[in-house]
Amino acid sequence: MVESVLLPAGSGSGSDSGELEAEQAFLTEARAALARMHLEVEERDVPLIGGEDNDERFTNEANERAKRQRTLALRDLPDVPLFFGRLDYEAGTIEEIDRIYIGRRHVHDGSGSPLVIDWRAPVSVPFYRATRSDRQRVLLRRRYGFSDVAELTGFEDEPLIGAGETDQADAFLRAEIERPRTGPMRDIVATIQPEQDDLVRAPLHPSVCVQGAPGTGKTAVGLHRVAYLLYTERERLSRGGVVIVGPNRSFLSYIRKVLPALGEVDVRQITIEELISQPATAVDEPTAARLKSDARMAAVLRRALWSHVVAPTEGILYSKGSQRFRVHDYQVADIVAALRESTRYAPGRDALAQRIAHAVLVLMEQRGESPDDRVQNAVARSKPVKALLDAVWPRVTPEQVLHRLLSDAEFLAQAAGDFSEEERAALLWRKPARSWKSAKWSAADILLLDELTDLIERSSGSLGHLVLDEAQDLSAMQLRALGRRCRTGSVTVLGDLAQATSPWAAGPWERVLGHLDKTDALVVELDRGFRVPDQIINFAARLLPRIAPTLGVPRGVRTVADALSIVETSEASFTDALVSACQSALTGQGSVALIAADNQITQLYDALTAAGLQPALLGTTEDEMDTTRLVCVPATLAKGLEFDSVIVAEPTQIATAEPQGLQRLYVVLTRAVSSLQVIHAEPLPALLS
Template sequence: MRPTTDDPLELERAHLRESRAALRAMRKDFENLDLTDIAASWVSAEVVRGEVRDRIKTLADLAELPLFFGRVDYLHPPGGAPAGEDDGPERYYIGRRHVHDAGGEPMVLDWRAPVSQPFYRASRTEPLDVALRRRFGYERGELTAYEDEHLTDPAEAATASRLLAAEIEKPRVGPMRDIVATIQPEQDVIVRMDIGDTLCVQGAPGTGKTAVGLHRVAYLLYSHRERLKRTGTLVVGPNDSFLHYIEQVLPSLGELDVAQATVGELVGKQTGLAVRGTDTARAAGLKGDARMAEVLRGAVRSHVGRVEESLVLVRGSRRWRVPQHELQELVDQLLEREMRYGAARDALPQRIAHAVLTRMELAGEAPDDRVQNAVARSAPVKAVVKAVWPAVDPAKLVLRLLSDAEFLAAAADGLLTEDEQAAVRWAKPARGVKTAPWTAADLVLVDEALDLVERTGSLGHVVLDEAQDLSPMQYRAVGRRCSTGSATVLGDIAQGTTPWATGSWEEALLHLGKKGAAVEELTAGFRVPKEIIDYASRLLPHIAEGLAPASSVREALGSLTRREDGDVAAAVRGALRHEGSVGVIVADARMAQVRSALEAAGVAFLDDPGAETTQERRVTLLPASLAKGLEYDHVVVDEPSLIVEGEPDRRTGLRRLYVVLTRAVSGLTVVHSVPLPEELAA
C-alpha cells in the first residue's frame, strides 16, 4: 500500500517494499513451475531443472544488501521521444538485478542494462539527458537516506557525495563486497568494454582493479550469456585465501557459474599430478623463463625420427610400394606445418594412405574413402608411424628432461647454459611419474608439454588477477585457456614480489598470447586514505621507476600512526577501538612470536587469512607473503625492516612492504623497535 505522504524518503521506502514483494513473486513463479513432462529425455529434463534451480537462487532477496541503490530521472524517454505532459519524468531504479511487477513493468533495472549506464557516467558537463541522479543510503538492508544531484540545474553547486563516501568507507568485516553502487566513470568504461577486447588494467593500491575485473565478468555474462554459457568463464587468483576473500562478489550480483582457481590448481587438474617438492628461487625462475617453452618444443619434436625404408603394402594380389624418400617428404611436410605433435601423428597415416591410393588410381582402380581408412589402419602403415612418429607422454617427457642430463642438453642446446641446465635438473633422477618430486614450476612445464601434444581447451573469458607475479610460463598456461576467447588482466607492477615479477605489461601480454591488447591505468584511489598511500608511495622510486603514484580521493587525517615501542599487542588493542576488521601483518619468520604476544595479551584472533572475520573475531594475523589482494579496515604492520629482510633481495622486499602498507581502508599503525628501512623513513 502506497503511503499517504509527500515525504520522498517514505515514498522510496514504499517502492523498496513493493519491489521486494515483486521479487518474491518472481521467485515463487519459478518455484511453482510444473517440470513434469518437459523434455523428451531425462538428460535434457535434468538440464532444464538445473537451470530453473539456478534461476531461483539468483532471485533470492539478500536482506543485508539493498535491492536498489540509485535512481535516474531522464529528461526524455531513452530512445529520444519526448515525454507527454502528464507522464512525469522517465524514472528508473538501478539495482543488482532486474525486478518487474505482475504486468511486466520494470520496478528495478539491472545495473548492467544500457539504460543504467548514465547512472555511473553522467556529470554536470555531460549529463547524458539525466535530470536527476539519486543515491540511497542503507543500514542492514533498510533504506535510511537519499542524496540528489540535479545535473542540468546550473544553480546547484557540485559537491562530493556523502553517501558514496560512506559506502566506500563502510567497515569490512567478512569477505570482499561488490562495488556496484560506487563504480566510478573511469571504472565503468573498463567494466563495459566489449567481450572481444582483451584488456590489461594497471592499478595502484585502492583503485578497485580487482572489483572492476569481477564486475566486468558480471557485465559480460549479462550481455553475452548464451555465448559464455557454452564457452565458460574463469577467475584466476594468486592463492586460495584471495579466492575465498572474493568468492561472494559474483554471487551477490546474481552470477553463480564462474569458476575460480589458482594457476597451480589449473595445471594440477590438467596434469593430474601433485606438488611434492620445492625449487630454489633460481631454479623456479629458470623453469618459469619463456626459453623453457622452446626447450620443451625441441624435446617433443626430438621424438620424430627418420624414415629408414620403403613401405610395402599387400592388398589382395597386389603389392603397393611407397619409397622411403616420399615417406620422408610426408614427415617433413608435417613438421613444417608446426602442427601439434598428436594432431600430426594422427594425420600421418592418412597421408601415407593417400599416397597408396594415388598409386591405385594410376593403376586403374577406383578406391573410395573406406579403402583409404583401411589402408591407414593397416599393420604396415601403423608400423611406419610407430617407428617415425611415436606417441609421447608429456609427464614422462618432462620427468626425463629434469632427470637426464644428456636429454636436457640436447633439447636446451643454444637456449640454456650448462650452469642453467644444472640448476633446473633435479638433484636425484626420478623413477616414476607419480613419485617424482614435482614442484609448482614443474607442473607448469608438464602443462606446456601437454599442449604441445594436444590442444588445451579454451574458455570464453578469463580474469587474471595479481598478474604481475606470474612467470612467462605461467602466463602461457593461462593464455592457453583463453586462446580463442578474451582476458582481463589485472595487476600493479609496483606490487610484483616474485623473483620473476613482470617488468612490463607489453611483455606479459606477449607471453599470454594477447600481443597488442590495450593497457588502461587506474590511478584514482578510493580505498586507501591519502595519508597512507602517500606514506607507502615513498617506496615507489625504489621499486617501480617511472610509475605514477596513486592519488586518493579520501582525505582522512590521522589515519596513519607510528609506534616505536614494538608493542604489537598494544597497537592491536588500539585498532580494536574502531569499527571493522583488523589485519595484523608480520614478516613470515615473526608469525610464531607475534602469535604468542597476542595470546598473552588476551587478543582473540584468526590466523587463517582465508577465514571469515566476525564481530567477535575481527582480528586476523597473517604473514606478509599472503597479504596481497586482501584489505582490512585497520592494519597493524609489525617491524617493516624485517618484512623487507625476509625476501631474497632488497627490491623484492621493498615491493612486499609496499603491498603490506596499502591493505588499510581506514587506519594504518606501523609498529617497530628495529629502525625503519631508510627508503620509508626518508
C-alpha cells in the same frame, strides 16, 4: 549543490522526514515484489520432455540447472540494499516513466512494471556518467545511505540543472567507502566512478588489461565487468563459461560474495592450480622453479618433443597377395618434413600413416587397381607402416618427454641450448625417478606437462571470458597455460606491476599479453586511489623509485585524519605495543588486520590469543574473515585484501624475507582503508626512514 538528508531511519521532521518515510515504504514494496518473483520461480514446474533419450535427459537437467540458478539469483540478501540510486528524468525521456530506481537486479511488480532497474541496463548509465555539462536529460540524481543490515538511513540529492556548482556527491562516495566493513569484500556498484565505468562497460572484445595502483578498485572493476558482460552477452558466454583466477584461496574467499550480491551465481572462482587440476606432489628448489617458469622453456619443450621424430633409414615394402609395393626412404623423409611444419605431434603421426598409405594406393592405381578408402585405412594400420611409425615418429606421452628432459643431461643440453650450463644443472633432477610412471611432479612441472600436452594434441574448447586478478605475479608458463584455455574468448587482466612479488613474474603488460596471445588487448591505467587515504599512499610510494621506476605515483582522493602513524618501540616491549595497538583498533568499528612477515605471524597470533583478543589466522580456514573482526595476516597473503585498520609489524623483516621483499612491503602498506599503524623495533628500510 548537493542536498543531503542523512537521518536515522524513522527520525526527522517535515518534508524531509516524510520523503524518507516514502522511500522506506517504496523499499518495502520492492522487497515484497522480489520475494514474489523468487517464489514464482521456486514453485514453477520444470517442463520435462519425457523419454529415455540422452538428449532429452540432458535438456531436462539443463532446465533444472537454469531454475536453480535463477532461484539463487533472485534471493533477497538481507545485508545488501535492493537499490542505491534514483534518476529523475525529463518528462518523456522514457516511455511512461520519468523516475527510475537503480539497484543490483531488476525487480518488477505483479503487472510487469519495473520497480528497480538493473544497474547494467543502458537506461542506468547516466547514474554514473551524467554531469551538469552533459546531463543526458537527467534532472536529479539521488543516492541512498544504508546501514550494514540494508536499512535505509538517508539520501543525498544532486540536481543537474539550475545555478550553482556540484561536488559530484564526493561526501556520499567518501561515506560509502569509509563505512566500516567486516567479512568478505563488498561490491562497489553504488560508487563506480566514470573511469571505472568505462572499463566495466567495455565490450567483450578486445580484451582489457587494467594497471591499477593500490585502492583504485581494479578487483572490483573486474568483478563488476563480469557481471556486466553476463548481462549483455549471457548466451554467448554461457557456451564457454566465465572463470575468475585468483592468486590463492584466501583472496578468493575474500571476493566470493561480490558476484552473488550482483545476482550472478554461476561463475567459477578458482586458482590456476585448480584450473589445471593436477595436484603437485613435489617441491622445486627456488632456482629450478624460476627457470621452469621461464618463457624459454616453451622452445625447450618443443625441441625435446620433436627430437623424437627422426629421418627414416629405410622405406616400407607393403605386400598384397603376390603384389609388392615399395615406398622409398626419401619419399617418407619428404612426407615427414612437410608434416613437421604443419601439425601437432599426435595428429602428425596419424597423418604420416595415412600419407604413406596414400603413396601405396597411388602405386596400386598405377598397376591398374581401383583401391578405395577402406584399402587405404587397411594399409595405414598394417604392420610395415606401424613399424615405420614407431621408428620414425614414435608415440610419446608428456610425462615421458619431461622425465627424459629432467633426468638426462645430454638430452637436456640438446634441447636447452640457450640455457647456460649452470642453468641446465639447476634444472636436472638430483635423484631422477626410475621411470616417468613413478615420477613426482612439482607445480612448475605440471605447467610444463600442460605445455607438452598441447604440443602433442591441441585441446578443444575455449572459455568465453577469463579474469586474471593479481596477474603481475604470473609466470610466462602460467600465462601460456591460461591463454590456451581461452583461445577464442576474451580476458580481463588486473594487476599492478609495483606489486609483483614472485621471482618468475613475466614482466611488463605487453609481455604478459603476448604470453596470453591477446596482443590486441586495451591497456588502461587507473591511478586515482579511492580506497586508500592519501597519506598512506604517499608513504608507501616512497618505495616506487626502487621497485617500479617506470610507474607514476598514484593519487589518493581522500585525506583521513590520523590515517598514518609510525611507532618505534624497544625489542622488549614490541609485542606489548602490538597487542595494545590491536586492542585500541578494536574499540572502533570495522575490520582490523595485523600483518607481519610469514615467519613472525604465528608467534604474534599466539600473543594476541594469550591477551584474550580471539584473532583469526588467515590461511588456516576458508572463512577466517567471516568469524572475527581481528585477523592475523601473513605478508604473503595480504595481496588484494582490504581492512579498515591495519597494524604492520616490523617492515624491515617483511622487506628482507624474500628477493622481492620491498614489493611485498609496498603491498602490505597499502591494505588500509582508514588507518595504518607501523610498529617497529628494528630500523625502518632506508626508503621509508
